[in-house]
Structure formats: C-alpha cells, structure tokens
Amino acid sequence: MQLQQAISQRISEALKALFDISVDASQVALQPTRKEFAGSFTFVTFPYTKQVGKGPEQIGQALGDYLKEHAAEVKDFNVVKGFLNLEVKENVWLNLFRELMQNPAYGQAEPSGKNVIVEYSSPNTNKPLHLGHLRNNFLGYSVAEILKANGHKVLKANLVNDRGIHICKSMLAYQKMGNGETPASSGIKGDHLVGKYYVLFDKAYKEQIDDLVARGMEKEEAKKKAPLMLEAQEMLQKWEQGEEETVALWKQMNSWVYAGFDESYKTIGVDFDKFYYESGTYMLGKERVEEGLAKEVFFKKPDGSVWVDLTDDVLDQKLVLRGDGTSVYITQDLGTAELKYNDFPYDQSVYVVADEQNYHFQVLKAILKKLGKPYAEGIYHLSYGMVDLPSGKMKSREGTVVDADELVQEMVDTARQQTEELGKIEGFTEQEAKELYHTLAMGALKYFLLRVDPKKRMLFNPQESIDFKGNTGPFIQYTHARISAILRKASEMGIAVDVAAFDDFENLHETEQEVISQLVNFPEVVKEAGSLYAPSVIANYAYELAKAYNRFYQEVSIFNETDEQARKFRIALSAMVARFVKASMGLLGIAVPERM
C-alpha cells in the first residue's frame, strides 16, 4: 500500500543520507510491528550492519532520529535490538481514511485488459451434488469474483459431463425398474431421482459380480462380464449411434437432473455465464488429434490408437485416441480448450478441479504446448484438496458422501434454532426470518469451506461447521448487523456519514487506528488473493477486520461520546467497516444481513 511505500522511500533516503548506501525503496522490506511494541511498521537493520560498519541498535537509533525529523509520516520510533519500530502520525491515518471514504471503488483494480475464463462445478449428470462439489462451486464462484476485482474480464463456465457410461447406468436401471416414475409423480428432486437409479444399478451390478465370482470367475473378469455392465456399454453405443429411444430417455433424464441442479445452484448462490456440454464437445478433440498427427506431434500405433510422447516432460507416453477411433477424457479436453478460446479469447483459462487430476492437467498443458497453441500457457489448473470427513474419505459408492441439498437444509435448520434460542427474531416477518436463516446458513457453510487454503486437503467436521461463534461466517455477518444498527440509529438522529464532519478530529484511539490500518489493506489483500487464486486470503481478511472492529466497538463508545467530531468520525468509521465487510464477503459469495 501507499503508506508503506512512502515510508520505504523515506528509509531509502535516510540510508543514503546517513550512511551513503544506496538501497532502492522497493528493496526496503517493512513488516507490521508486533503487538507488544509501539508502532505500525518495523524495519530490520541486521542486513545492513556489514555495509554500515555499526551495530544494529546504533543503525536503528540513527535512522529513527533522522526519520522523526525528516519524514512527514513518522510520529515517533523505538528501537528494540535491531528492530526499528515506527509510529505513524494520526493525521496520516485519517487522511488515508478520508481517501478511501471518498473512493467508492477502493479495492477494485483498474481494468487489466485480460480475459480469464473460470471453469467450475462441471458436474456429472448421474447423481446429485455432494459436499465435495460444494467446495468446488464456492471456490470457483469466489475466484471468479476475486479475478473481476483484480480488473480482469471474467467468464464463468460450466462444462457439464452429460454423456458416458455412468449416465447409461442410471438410464439402464431406470428402464428396468423405473415404472415410469418421474420427479412429479414421486415428489423427488430430479437429480436425486436419477441418482437413486445410479445407486440401484450399482447394487444390482455388485450382486451380479458376486454371483459370477461365486461360480468361480476372477473378480476382474466378472466386473467386465457382468450382464448389466455389458448392457450399459451396449446402451452407450446406441447413444453414440443416435438411436432414438435411447436418446429420448437420455434427454428426459438429463432434463430432470438439470432442473434439480438449477434449483441447487440457485439455493447456494452460484451462477454461470456459459454452459458447455460434453455431448456437444466430445467430438471436437478428434480434430486436434488429426492436427497433432499432421504436425507429427502425435504418432499412431499399429492398432490404430494415437499417442503422444511426453517423456521429455517426465510425463510418459499418453493415449489421445482409442484404437477404435473413439475419444478419451483428454481428447475431449483438447477440443474444449480450443472451443473456449474461440468463444472467449482468453489470456488465462482456470480449471477448478480437484487435485486428484493434477497429472491430467499437466498432460493437457504439455500437449497444447507441443501443438503450438497460443492459449497453452494460459492453462491454469486450480487444484484444490479433497474434503475429508471425521470418519475418513468420502466415497460415493460406499454411501459416505454428504449430500449437498441435505447439508444446506440442516444448516438452515440450525440457523433457525440458534436464532430462536437467542431470542433474536423479534420484529421479523416470517419471510424476513426465512431469508435470514438462509443467509446465515450459507454464510456459515461457505465461510467454513473457503477459509482454508484451497490447495490443502481439509476436514469437514459437521459440528464445527454449524458453529456460529469465533472464526465463522456468522461472526462476520454479526459484525455487519451490529454496524447496521448503529447506522440506522445515526440516520434517525440525522447524522450523515460525511468526510467533512470530522475535519478537526485527530485524537485517534488505538483501536481506531488498527481498524483504519485494516481497511487500508483491502486493495493489497484483493491483489494477493487474485494472484494466489485463494479466497482464503479474503476470508482471513474479513475475519481480522471484523475482529478489529469488535475490539473498537467494545472499548469506544459512539453515541455517548460528547465530542461531536469524534462521534461523527466513529460513525463514518463504522460505515466503512460495514462497506468493506460486505465487499470482502461478497467476494466469497456470502451475503451479510442488516439485522440478526
């Protein structure tokens, strides 16, 4: 931020003036002063002892003296060992505060001129969303918002995996056991209904395998020879040939799933600018394969299968097209990458996909590079860790997944229960209460999943996730609600949030200075979150800001303050905290209530 840069510049000047050594301001490293010492910024003198030929304390003292006299920002200093702690003048903080007050776009970067596509969610259409998908959806949405705040033009894309053997399994089970059941007739949400048949398939399939094994067949072979599996494969072929009945069933069942997904997406508050469907893109990769063969990047084996040699990149040889000419996973992605690029010429293409596919994306990028694609460099795999349960890993086949819709409902129930227990629901209409519960439930859930570094595997503890105390979404939401109450009262009293209303105020309380220092950090935090693709950076910031404000709130009175300028300043400070809490939570896809 600018204040830090200014002080770095002063130190650079001081080093030159006092010791005649040249250090560029950008090389002058400042760090936040630890709480137990007075000051806001700390300069470490150890690295300069050799050049200067003096002890660290002496250097600190000399620099401090110089800065106190020559640097307009510096109020005072202290030297502890080799650490020079600098205190910043109150009016410098206040001026920074006035500046951000007057800039409604504070934290929003200038347009970068870059196009970024963020692909996330990308569900299979054979079963409903679960907890793992929630992490993906929340991450994708949030990263897209963060990139927008960094000035990029962003397109949110969802590549729906609507074809393949897994869909056929649900279809087959439905054909055999469905009896014409529909979401309407059964009252079951579409994606859950289709998921039900996927489970039924798996159950019957396993029985067949066990049966074959009991009759002496090897398990591996039984898996391939089980009649249900053969039927499913047959169905996939029929689908690829466009057989009418199969395609009709596929369309019908997918439409149920989409209706279910739409509902879930709406509930969890994520959205997309563009949908891609694998049924519409899976053929495109073959063109890339032809191109690769022509360019001799790929080679054909005698059985007709097509391969790429990536041993130079330590990635081994990789199949890109089957012997029978059908496409594999990577084939489709080669095609989709080009399609996306044609639709929206991107500088960067972010794939929000779990880290189990790290190898796949290394291969994808390596191949695109070999093909000389201009967009290859822009491929970025936002690889996030899996979500574990206290009982261990989630396995859909073993039924240990946490269903997304159920989880959301439980969170809403908990929000209602907690709110009622605290007796905080007075004066709410039924509709308002309902909205509040949803806001709190989603706040708790999203914050819980987003506060952890995306790259890291995380543990989902259901008991902790519904906690509304401490480092949680509702804690931050609560801070916003509190401030809203203050602003309502201020408004009733006819006090406006006004920069000019505290011109003569300068007696900053320690907690007020801390709050300003947090506010001023916002643009830097947005930048860092963007460069790391890490909503967790924003989440931590929002928490620190809320904490700093609560400390202020506790220690300093607003409406009992007799000094009018101080009172007006504190109302303005509160308003700005509310604004930045809302903005940072917004980057996480979390709404903040006016009352709770």
Added chain:
RNA sequence: GGUCUCAUAGCUCAGCUGGAUAGAGCAACUGCCUUCUAAGCAGUAGGUCUUUGGUUCGAAUCCAAAUGGGAUCACCA
C-alpha cells in the same frame, strides 16, 4: 516402485518474498450486559513448528535426507 503433495496447541486452521518471546478459533477455566445487538469483549492455560543435517547475523519459512499420511502413474471420466 516412479512422480507429485502434505506434516504447526487436545481439535480445526493462519503464519506474506527468511526476522523479535510462533498466532487465531473451538474445547477448558476466570471476569464483563439498568449504556450503540453478549452470535460480542478481556484474560488464564495449552508448542522440542514430525526428525536429522545443511545454508547464515538469524529458519516454522530455503536446501537435502529420513519417517508418516494423501494423490496419481487406465484404450474410466
């Protein structure tokens, strides 16, 4: 076995390009509501940052190895 990745308080997590006595939250204990929302605030207790070496004024952070988790190495997606 090859490659990649992770290891910080009882539990869940922070710790920026190396800097002071390693920080939060939960759980435990102690205070603070006739005053702006106590879903809050303040405090106590809790650590050989997995281990061992190395780099240097200084290492949780960088390098190497070991140990223990996890992922991946399909003509599945």
